[in-house]
Amino acid sequence: MNLMVSDLDYGQAPSLEPNLDPYALAKSLSGRHLIGGALVPAASGETFEVVYPATGEIIGFGAAGDSEDVDRAVQAAVEAQKPWAKMRARDRGKLLYKCAEALEEHVEELGRLIALETGKALRTESRVEASILADAFYFHAGLGSELKGETVPHHPDMLTITVREPIGVVGAIIPWNVPLLLMALKIAPAILAGNAVIVKSAEEAPLTVLRVCQIMNSVLPAGVFQMLSGFGPECGAPLVAHRKVGKVTFTGSVETGKVVYKTAADKLIPVTLELGGKSPMIVFDDANVDKAVDGAVIGMRFTRQGQSCTAASRIFVHEKVYDEFVAKLRAKVDAMVMGDPLDEKTDIGTIISPEQFSKVQGYIEHGRKEPGAKPIECSAMPSDPKFKDGLFIRPVVFTEVGHDSRLAREEIFGPVTCIFRWSDRDQVLAAANDTEYGLAATVWTNDLKAALSFTEQLEAGFVQVNQNLVVQPGLSYGGVKNSGLGKEATLESMLEHFTHKKTIIFNRT
Ligand code: NAI
Ligand code: MG
Numbered sequence: 014m015n016l017m018v019s020d021l022d023y024g025q026a027p028s029l030e031p032n033l034d035p036y037a038l039a040k041s042l043s044g045r046h047l048i049g050g051a052l053v054p055a056a057s058g059e060t061f062e063v064v065y066p067a068t069g070e071i072i073g074f075g076a077a078g079d080s081e082d083v084d085r086a087v088q089a090a091v092e093a094q095k096p097w098a099k100m101r102a103r104d105r106g107k108l109l110y111k112c113a114e115a116l117e118e119h120v121e122e123l124g125r126l127i128a129l130e131t132g133k134a135l136r137t138e139s140r141v142e143a144s145i146l147a148d149a150f151y152f153h154a155g156l157g158s159e160l161k162g163e164t165v166p167h168h169p170d171m172l173t174i175t176v177r178e179p180i181g182v183v184g185a186i187i188p189w190n191v192p193l194l195l196m197a198l199k200i201a202p203a204i205l206a207g208n209a210v211i212v213k214s215a216e217e218a219p220l221t222v223l224r225v226c227q228i229m230n231s232v233l234p235a236g237v238f239q240m241l242s243g244f245g246p247e248c249g250a251p252l253v254a255h256r257k258v259g260k261v262t263f264t265g266s267v268e269t270g271k272v273v274y275k276t277a278a279d280k281l282i283p284v285t286l287e288l289g290g291k292s293p294m295i296v297f298d299d300a301n302v303d304k305a306v307d308g309a310v311i312g313m314r315f316t317r318q319g320q321s322c323t324a325a326s327r328i329f330v331h332e333k334v335y336d337e338f339v340a341k342l343r344a345k346v347d348a349m350v351m352g353d354p355l356d357e358k359t360d361i362g363t364i365i366s367p368e369q370f371s372k373v374q375g376y377i378e379h380g381r382k383e384p385g386a387k388p389i390e391c392s393a394m395p396s397d398p399k400f401k402d403g404l405f406i407r408p409v410v411f412t413e414v415g416h417d418s419r420l421a422r423e424e425i426f427g428p429v430t431c432i433f434r435w436s437d438r439d440q441v442l443a444a445a446n447d448t449e450y451g452l453a454a455t456v457w458t459n460d461l462k463a464a465l466s467f468t469e470q471l472e473a474g475f476v477q478v479n480q481n482l483v484v485q486p487g488l489s490y491g492g493v494k495n496s497g498l499g500k501e502a503t504l505e506s507m508l509e510h511f512t513h514k515k516t517i518i519f520n521r522t
Contacts, residue, residue, distance in 0.1 A: 015071040016040055018060055020040065021043050021044050021074065023045070023054055025041070026052050026227075027041035027042055027224075027227065029228065031121065031122040032122055033122055033125060035125040035126045035130075036129065038125075038126050038220075038224065039072045039126060039130065039220050040072075042223050043075075044076050045223065046076045046078060046086070046223075046240060046241045047223060048082065048086050048089060048239050049236050051235075052223075053076075055077050055079070056079070057079055057081065059076075059079075060074035060075060060076060060077055061074060061244070063075055063130060063218075065129050065130070066362075066364065066365055066403065067353060067363050067400055068399060068400060069402045073130075073220050075219035075220070075242035076241075076243070077243050078213070078241040078247065078248035079243065079248060079251070082241050082243070083241065083248065083255055087211065087252075087255050087257050089235070090209035090236055091181075091209070092236055093234060093235060094179070094208065094209035094236075094237070096234070097207060097208075097234060098178075100207075102207070103157040103158060105204065105205055105207065106153075106154045106157035106205055107154070109150050109153055109154040109201060109204065109205055110151065110154035112150050113147040113148075113150035113151045113154060115228050115229070115232060116146055116147045116225065116229075117144075117147040119143070120143045120144045120147070121140065123143035123146070123193065123221055124139045124141075124144075125139070125355065126220060126221045127142060127143060127192070128362070129354070129355065130218050130221055131190075131192075131217070131218050131354075131362075131365055132362040132365060132403070132404060133354060134316060134362040135354060135355055135357065136358075137316035137317075137359075137360050138316050138317050142191055143193060145194050149194065149197035149198055149201050150201050152486035152487055153205050153486070153507070154201075156202075156504050157205060160205075160207075160507075160508070160512065161177065162514065162515075163175045167518070170520060171520050171521065172518070172519040172521065174516075174517050175516050175517070176514070177513075177514060178207075178512060178514075178515055179206050179512055180206075180208055180259040180260045180511060180513060181208060181209070181257070181259040182208065182209050182210075182257055182258050182259055182260075183208045183211070183259070183260045183262065184211050184253060184255070184262070185199040185203065186212075186213045186249050186253070186262070186264070186265065187222070187264055187265075188264050188265045189215035189217035189218040190365070190426075191321075192214065192221065193221060193222065193225060194484070195264045196212055196214075196222060198484070198486070198490070199212075199262045199264075199285075200238065202501075202510070203260075203262070203507075203511045204233070204237060204238060205507065206507055206508075206511040208260070209237050209238070209239075210238050211239045211252060211258070212226065212239070212240045213241050213242075213248055213249045213252050214240060214241070215265075216243065216244050216245070217365050219242035222240060245269060249273075250272075253273050253277060254279075254280070256280065260282055260283050261277055261282065261285075262284070262510065263284065264287040264288075264322075266289060267288045267424075267495050270288045273286070274498075284498065284499075285491075285498060285499035285501065286497040287322065288496050288497045289424040289452070290322045290323055290324065290424065290451075290452030290453060290492060290496050291326055291327060291424055291448045291449075291450045292324060292325055293325075293327045293328075293329060293445035293454050293471070294308065294312055294327070294328045294329065294455045295454070295455070295457065296334065296457040297456075297457060297460060297463060298331040298332075299458055299459050299460055300457035300458050300459070301457075302338055303341065304479065305457040306342050308457065308480065308481040309338075309430070310342070310346065310349075312325030312481035313325045313326065313428070313430050315349060315360075315428055316349070316360055318361060318362065318363065318364050318406065319408070319426065320364070320365065320426050321426075322424075323453040324430070325481065326425060326429070327421060327430070327448075328430055328433070329444065329445060330432055330433070330435070331435055331436065332434050332435065332436045335432075339389075339410070339412060339432060342410060342432075343391060343410060346391035346410065349361050349391070350392070351392050352395040352397070352400070353395065353397065353399075353400065361392060361405075361408070361428070362405075363403050363404040363405050364405070365404070366404070367404065369427070370404045370406065373406055373425060373426070373427030373428075373429065376423070376425045376427065377406075377409055377429060379419055380429070383418055385413045385415075386415075386418070387413050388409050388410075388411050389409065389410040389412065390409050391407060392407050408428035409428065409430075410430055410432060411430070411431045412432050418431075421433075422449075424450070442467060442470055442471070446470070446472045449494055449495040450492065450494055450496045451474060451492050451493035451494035452474060452475065452497070453474070453475040453492075454475075454476045455478070455480070455481050456468060456471070456476070456479075457478075464478045464479075472494060474489070474491050474492045474493055474497075475489075475492075484501075484502060485502070488502060488503070489501075489502060490503075
């Protein structure tokens with residue numbers, strides 16, 4: 014059933030008790046930003062619809078932010094940041110630890126809400142994301158004492174030191190595919206380092222992010238952490254452009270990343286950009302094929318409908334194991350259940366939005382028309398008529414695609430991968446690197462020399478051998494080439510991206 018704006022009750026802030034009814038929670042969170050410690054409607058009073066992509070139902074509303082909301086939030090951030098930065102770093106860390114504990118109590122609730130909002134299956138994706146969220150806070154909470162500087166042996170008459178200072182107000186713009194984890198990797202280090210942070214959520218998924226912010230707001234001082242929802246040009250752009258925002262950290266498309274970078278360049282402020290990918294997976298003839306097939310299923314994020322920046326969307330398989338690999342991958346993906354995102358039996362949910370749905374369908378249509386290309390469609394559409402309008406797309410494995418095909422070069426961000434046959438090591442390495450992207454890569458072999466040589470030569474920021482882990486707090490994450498600028502998820506990236514170094518010289522004479 015569609016929710017209406019007239020159903021909303023702005024007088025009542027949602028209770029902080031975990032709420033396992035995602036429809037009720039979506040309604041109670043609707044139509045608000047988090048500004049200055051309070052859940053408030055947009056200055057304009059405007060809202061936009063939030064839709065359950067499995068049924069097309071309107072389940073809530075985001076507050077449609079604009080420059081006036083940005084101004085309000087930045088003002089509150091500027092006021093809150095100074096006392097926050099003066100606090101002992103370890104005490105800030107303690108509060109982050111408390112945020113992690115509070116978020117952990119809400120894992121089930123957050124998992125259900127994110128499943129409703131994005132169509133990602135609860136068991137395989139949404140609950141997992143909600144639980145990793147707390148882990149990112151636990152990791153960063155312990156880093157407070159590491160915000161330290163150096164003594165520099167410059168001159169015997171001078172004591173020369175460096176200190177790490179927070180930047181001030183940080184804008185964090187996040188996408189919809191893994192909003193909670195990607196947000197945590199930005200906000201946890203930025204807040205710990207003594208900054209005030211304003212998050213701009215993606216227009217497709219504002220509500221679960223708001224819930225996380227509401228929970229954190231019950232622990233942190235007002236204004237240290239705020240959240241705005243709204244569209245990119247209306248709400249994201251003024252946040253980047255605001256003269257009191259001193260740093261922007263962004264995850265999303267290359268196209269929007271460039272727009273953000275240009276605006277930031279005009280203000281000469283630093284940016285971190287985590288953009289897309291077209292990540293290669295290279296399977297050698299001596300690889301454990303079963304393990305590699307499991308790695309392809311995880312790497313391609315079929316359980317997330319392929320909506321992943323690290324998706325293993327180009328799989329290069331040695332000709333000796335090619336047929337076996339293709340047959341086993343097909344069988345694995347065929348056995349996955351597409352259906353109700355909120356049902357525990359479901360492996361694969363829906364695409365996020367009608368726009369992304371048409372984009373992905375467009376690539377599949379394009380691939381079908383390509384001479385020689387063979388699409389292998391896997392799994393099966395859900396049979397329940399309740400989901401007849403749902404944004405479900407069956408996973409497609411394309412074989413016999415040319416390296417220059419759009420399927421092989423462009424980021425599809427859907428459940429579509431290409432498998433190529435190879436026999437020559439130099440050629441496959443060159444093909445793997447022949448892309449504008451450079452986020453992730455995996456190599457599957459028991460030949461140690463080959464593995465070392467490939468990991469050295471692959472142009473990517475996150476390279477794995479015989480496994481396909483997702484991003485983990487503590488492991489440097491980020492791309493080269495068009496996949497982005499700067500790294501996330503480590504102590505060093507916190508220091509580099511959320512502080513600046515000041516040199517102080519004392520003359521002894
Ligand atoms: P997008 O890059 O346009 O959106 C990401 C975020 O940027 C959202 O919060 C959006 O509101 C904001 N934004 C948009 N325009 C902006 C502007 N002018 N100034 C400031 N912020 C702005 O990505 P979108 O449209 O959701 O997806 C398009 C494609 O991008 C996908 O098909 C996929 O290929 C790629 N993508 C990559 C992601 C990744 O994890 N690297 C995540 C999401 C999308
Ligand atoms: Mg966009």
